[in-house]
Amino acid sequence: MLFSRYLEKITPGVFVILVGAAGNLLLSAIKFAGGMLGGSPALINDAFHSVSDLATDGVALLTYKIGQLPSDRNHPYGHGKAESIGASLIGMVVVMAGIGLAWAAWEFFEGTGEARYQFGELFRSLSPLSLEAPVAQIAAACAVASILINEGLFRYTLHIGKREKSPSLIANAWHHRSDAFSSIAALAGILGAMAGYPALDPLAGIVVALMITKAGYDILRDAVADLMDTGLSEEDVKKYETMVLEIPGVVSAHNLRTRRTGGEVFMDLHILVNPEASVSEGHHIGENVRQRLIHEVEDIEDVLVHIDTEAPDDRVPFYPVGSHELRKMVKEALEEFDGRIHSVKTALHFRDGEVVVDVLLQPVPSLAPEDYAGLLKKTREKLETLPEIRAARTYLDLSHMP
Numbered sequence: 001m002l003f004s005r006y007l008e009k010i011t012p013g014v015f016v017i018l019v020g021a022a023g024n025l026l027l028s029a030i031k032f033a034g035g036m037l038g039g040s041p042a043l044i045n046d047a048f049h050s051v052s053d054l055a056t057d058g059v060a061l062l063t064y065k066i067g068q069l070p071s072d073r074n075h076p077y078g079h080g081k082a083e084s085i086g087a088s089l090i091g092m093v094v095v096m097a098g099i100g101l102a103w104a105a106w107e108f109f110e111g112t113g114e115a116r117y118q119f120g121e122l123f124r125s126l127s128p129l130s131l132e133a134p135v136a137q138i139a140a141a142c143a144v145a146s147i148l149i150n151e152g153l154f155r156y157t158l159h160i161g162k163r164e165k166s167p168s169l170i171a172n173a174w175h176h177r178s179d180a181f182s183s184i185a186a187l188a189g190i191l192g193a194m195a196g197y198p199a200l201d202p203l204a205g206i207v208v209a210l211m212i213t214k215a216g217y218d219i220l221r222d223a224v225a226d227l228m229d230t231g232l233s234e235e236d237v238k239k240y241e242t243m244v245l246e247i248p249g250v251v252s253a254h255n256l257r258t259r260r261t262g263g264e265v266f267m268d269l270h271i272l273v274n275p276e277a278s279v280s281e282g283h284h285i286g287e288n289v290r291q292r293l294i295h296e297v298e299d300i301e302d303v304l305v306h307i308d309t310e311a312p313d314d315r316v317p318f319y320p321v322g323s324h325e326l327r328k329m330v331k332e333a334l335e336e337f338d339g340r341i342h343s344v345k346t347a348l349h350f351r352d353g354e355v356v357v358d359v360l361l362q363p364v365p366s367l368a369p370e371d372y373a374g375l376l377k378k379t380r381e382k383l384e385t386l387p388e389i390r391a392a393r394t395y396l397d398l399s400h401m402p
Contacts, residue, residue, distance in 0.1 A: 012163070013160060013164045014064070014065070016157050016161075016169065017060050017061045017064065017172065019153070020157055020176060021061075023150075023176075024053040024057060027053075027145075027146050027149055027179070028048075028054070030145060030146065031044070031183075031186075032044060034138055035139060050146075055093060056089075056090040056093050056172060056175055057172065060086055060171070064083060064168045066079050067079050067080050067168065067262050077266065078261060078262065078264070081261055083168040083263065084168075084226035084260075085227070087167045087219060088220055088224055090168070091217070091223055092220055093216070094220075095216035095217055095220060096216075098210065098211075098213030098216055099209070100209075102210060102213065137194075140187060140191060140194070143186045143190060144187060147180050150176050151176075157169055157172055158177075165262070165263025166262070166263050167262060170263075171219045171222075175215065177215070178212055185204050186204055186208055188200075188204055189203065189205065189207075190204075192204070226260045226262075229259035229260070230259070231258045237256050240293060240297070241269075244293070247285065247289055248285075249273055250273065250285060251272040252311070253272070254269070254270050254312055256269040257269070264299060264300075264301035265297075265299045266301055267302070267303045268303065268306070269304075269306070270306045270312070271289060271306070271307060271308065272312075273285050273309060275309040276349070282307040286306075289303070289305050290305050310350075317350070317351075317352055317353040318353055319350055323348050326348055326388060327348070329388065330346050330357060330359065330383060330386075334382070337375070337378070339364065340363065340371075341361045341362065341363050341364065341367070342362045342364070343360075344361060344397050345360040346358070346360075356391045357393070359393070360395050360396075361396055361397065362396070362397045376394045379394045380392045
């Protein structure tokens with residue numbers, strides 16, 4: 001009962017790592033026994049690969065657990081980089097294991113039939129397939145079992161890793177796949193040796209080691225790319241820009257940048273909207289962009305949208321006066337019309353280094369309707385005498401009139 005309750009608390013990511021560790025422990029024993037019985041350095045190399053998998057399973061478990069922690073004050077983007085660190089450690093372990101095993105297999109290859117393996121006295125009496133054919137067939141059967149088990153572990157771990165968006169689980173999955181490939185090479189060497197070419201077995205051991213090294217390099221490369229905040233591919237960026245341009249209100253999109261944190265993608269971009277759009281409308285358009293990208297692209301965790309009202313170019317517009325000072329200038333300029341008209345609302349538009357002002361005015365009830373047009377003209381001309389304002393547009397609000 002207690003054990004079943006414990007299993008219920010294990011997340012799918014942790015469970016798949018534990019399954020992989022159990023599988024690696026079993027495989028290392030099977031392949032080591034098969035390699036010893038069949039005198040196969042390729043299969044023995046494969047057994048040590050499975051032992052190294054146990055260490056990387058521990059790394060994957062630790063960094064996966066850290067990566068699943070929620071964001072906090074010190075880690076506002078979450079703890080996903082821990083998984084990238086874990087994936088890079090797994091990659092380094094695999095690379096070092098591959099290089100070491102390649103060197104050992106090469107030593108054996110140089111002295112084929114003379115037992116020059118340097119792992120210890122245990123191997124000094126070992127020569128390729130020195131035993132009878134039935135025993136060699138046992139080694140081949142062990143290699144086949146390793147291929148099947150590792151391929152199953154690869155598919156299961158990769159499925160969970162993608163579902164959990166976990167780089168460390170995905171790296172561990174490819175580690176299982178590299179073990180399956182190395183077992184294929186080991187099997188080829190064993191079969192070649194059984195056919196009367198004993199040199200093929202240590203040669204296959206070298207191939208196994210090189211495949212392990214290549215798999216480790218790929219894992220390490222991808223993990224370091226995540227740690228270096230490498231963006232998504234140009235193809236993906238163009239696809240997302242196309243999605244953004246389909247949203248009503250977006251005139252253009254530019255400066256789209258992405259980076260990965262663990263298995264999640266964070267994005268920021270600039271969109272151009274109609275310069276006459278209100279602040280709330282621009283925010284509404286930007287939120288539509290954000291929601292569509294988050295909901296339609298599985299890996300995107302969050303999007304920061306910057307709203308532009310001017311098309312980007314190489315120069316930065318300069319405005320000598322801020323909005324607070326401009327509003328004060330407009331208010332002071334309209335003071336001479338007090339008693340005939342009241343300023344209700346002022347909107348400022350900043351375009352290419354110049355300012356356009358919109359003013360909504362309310363006439364006093366005693367003002368004759370035939371004076372409206374003339375008063376609007378005078379207020380507009382007054383505002384346009386201000387050197388800081390390129391153009392003014394004045395409007396009447398008659399909603400309060402009887």
